[in-house]
Amino acid sequence: MSGVTSPTTTAAACPRPLPRRRPRLIATDLDGTLLRDDKTVSDRTVAALAAAEQAGIEVFFVTGRPARWMQVVSEHVHGHGLAICSNGAAVVDLHAGCRIVEARALERQKALHVVHSLREAAPGTAFAMEFGSGFHHEPDYPPLHFDPAGVIGPAEKLLEEVEGEHGGETDPLPLLKLLAFHPELDPDGFLTVARAAAGGHAAITRSSPTALLEVSDTSVSKASTLALCCAERGISADEVVAFGDMPNDIEMLTWAGTSYAMGNAHPDVFAAASGRTAANSEDGVAAVIEDILAAG
Structure with missing residues (x-):
């Protein structure tokens, strides 16, 4: 979620080193990162996401949002249709009405x-x-x-457990x-x-x-669930580019081979990321994707 704790950095002032080779997957947070402050996806960002997928780069939204708040971006994921929600506790199929397909619950x-x-x-x-x-x-x-x-x-x-409520992987709650x-x-x-x-x-x-x-749960973070999704696809951390702005993004930004703190990011996020881009209000994610695709 958006939480501006440092001055907004313009695109021109951002040190934005590109990955050494074209990535296979882009992982991006939503609030304060991909979404503008009014919670919309700009036309420029929509075009950049589509261009990335057309170029064969998978896009994963990795967010603290619950599945039911994903309609704002559900039409912008193609191919796999999956998103990682609730800070890694749920994998959601955006092509199936934001249905949870995997849950990593907290006891x-x-x-x-x-x-x-x-x-x-x-x-x-x-x-x-x-x-x-x-x-x-x-x-x-x-x-x-x-x-x-x-x-x-x-x-x-x-938090009381109701008799008959639980059934391991089929737990409805x-x-x-x-x-x-x-x-x-x-x-x-x-x-x-x-x-x-x-x-x-x-x-x-x-x-x-x-x-x-x-x-x-102690085993759950954006990074741990993203790593599982990447492993299923044979994608290594070095082939991932990640974007984020707040402390719940830090593990993911540290895990990814290349990562970018938004210009509006929390100070701890700047320290964790390998690069910086413009603020969410200035389409910082789109700017990096455009540069990656232009580099060939």
Whole structure:
């Protein structure tokens, strides 16, 4: 998600080294990266994505968004039709109504441990849960992007396992992501507190400009799921170009052979990426794709 924490960098000022050879796959975050600030995909970006796929380069959207928020880009993925959602916890078929085809769930007991740890370490934290079937939240969780049918209640109650509800890979209600919001703490400070309190039990990151944390299984990240998708295609990390702007992109940017921080990126993202491009509002992803294709 967009969170401008550094000055916007113009395209002309961006150090934008190209990969040594044409990549086989482009992996891009959405909010604050591919999407403009109004959450649209510019005509220039649409054309660049289409040109990449026409040239034989697969495009994967890799986002913290849940599957149900993918309609904004579903028509811009061709070929495989897949996207990686919920920070790597779900692989989604955009050609089949954003259906989840693979889930990498967070165990509910681990989620409960995080809830209890953060209630103690950061009193006032409110929680929400992204399940494969929808969004549930506590009463104090802010109305950011609620679903009208979302279930409301205490986190401990929402995380209870219902008899007959689970069946391994066929679990109809996999917990894809736990979210934790604090109304007063600094976003990076909250992340530091949460990782110290519960980082041994779950992967904790952030992508929002607010103090909103995203919690997944320790084995789950954008990078780990992208690596699995690439392995299925015989694509190595060196053949991947990745784009991102926030801390939840860092593992992916570090894993990819070539990576770009957006001009509007979080400072930690600049440190993780191998290059920089223009801000999302200036079509920074499209600019790199155009350069790659022009280089032949």
